Amino acid sequence: MSIEQQMVCTLAYNPEMISAVTVKPDDFSNRRVGQIFGAVVDLIRDGKEPDLILVAETLNFKNDSDEWTAEVVDCFSQVAVPKNVNAYQRIIKTSRRERRLMGIARGFVQDLETGNAEAVHNILDQVRSVDSEDSELIQSLNSFVPQVVQHIDDVENGLKKTGLSTGLRDLDKLLGGFLPGDQYVLAARTNVGKTAMMVNFAVNIDAPCLVISGEQGGEQITQRVMAKMGGISAYRLRMGRIRQDEYAKLANTAKQIAENQKIFIVDKSRPSIDDIEQLARAAKWRHNIEAVFIDYLQLINHPTEKDKRLQVVDISKRGKELAKELQIPVIMLAQLNRNADGRTPRIADLKESGSIEEDADAIMLLYPYEDNPHRKDLLTVDVQKHRNGPKGHFEVIWNPEFMRADNQ
DSSP states (O other): OOHHHHHHHHHHHOGGGGGGOOOOGGGOSSHHHHHHHHHHHHHHHTTOOOOHHHHHHHHHHHHTSSOOHHHHHHHHTSOOOGGGHHHHHHHHHHHHHHHHHHHHHHHHHHHHHTTOTTHHHHHHHHHHHHHHHHTTTOOOGGGGHHHHHHHHHHHHTTSSOSSBOOSOHHHHHHHOSBOTTOEEEEEEOTTSSHHHHHHHHHHHTOSOEEEEESSSOHHHHHHHHHHHHHTOOHHHHHHTOOOGGGHHHHHHHHHHHHHOOOEEEEOOSSOBHHHHHHHHHHHHHHHOOSEEEEEOGGGOBOSSOOSHHHHHHHHHHHHHHHHHHHTSOEEEEEEBOGGGTTSOOOGGGBTTHHHHHHHOSEEEEEEEOSSOTTOTTEEEEEEEEETTSOOEEEEEEEETTTTEEEEO
16 A cells, blocks of 8 residues: 555545645655546546546557556555545655656755766755755746736726625625635524525525534425525424415425525434535535535534544634635634623624634624614624725614515
8 A cells, every 4th residue: 555546546536626636646655646646637627537447548548558457447446535535635746756866866965976067056956956946836926917907907897706695785895795715604603594694695695605603403404505595484494384375485486496496405413523624625626606605613523632622723713724725715603602692792602612713714793683683584694804805894684584685
């Protein structure tokens, strides 16, 4: 068994991890394993399942031979460990660097033995060449200017969206919609409506998205979606007491969902952060999702960390990393503690708030309309942190019966 073969096997059986892959076929010490890895990567990027037969046939065709099957079988028979992919990649890259440096050292010894006066200069140039590969991510500011100008031009001409619309006019003005690569936190006390608001966002963005709930099952989430989309009482849906006049709405809503399958739900109680990463990658690869909603942060299981504060630190950090890796917004719900009762909530009321505040690009607090406590039809959305723009608060019309949040 080799790390390089394990890397091939893990990616082949977990093609959704392609977005996390940074190694290249030339990084492999075993050239043949590197070629197998390259074939797996090419097939995944072409949207194909890289099974054993297809990989072997691809290599046989490219190399005009039938000598690859046994080696592909050998790679595919290794143990696939998805969570170790980054470790495999570090080892492969480090090994390649060591091989290059050892080769340079051998050449230096030969130069000295032959009396080459340029030996010292040669080895310095070669070592700098190795170092330059490690610094390939370091680019001048000027190199990004064409991309920025092109982005502006594409947005102006309607070729690209700045972000996914939340459906709430004032929130879109503040945030510019949910932006790829950003992490958002929506926090509230219990029973205020944060899950229902999440459902509104998932329906409103009008793009494929993944909903992961540690609190509610797939059937419950679907009931909320149908209530919101069809204007049907969520309570009567849940209790199976649909009125005669609502059956047509129910049928029409079911038809809309069948024709536009854009919301995908993970029906698993208390998923772990490892589950969430794996499922989000799979949904990105298979369904090209454009957003992930997670309900809610403090309910996510952590497989190794026992300390609750450290769990939240790691989960928050990995949520942000997932958004950057998949280049989609990740919207996490969170619970506010009891200190927020009876007053305007603050970011400090987030449980284990330090790490959440540090990682989030925007934090939205949701609470009942304070200026008039009798206005049960209003909720306040308060953007108290916004890394890339203004903060502010506004009210939305709230109809809990139909799970709807609308612009005033």
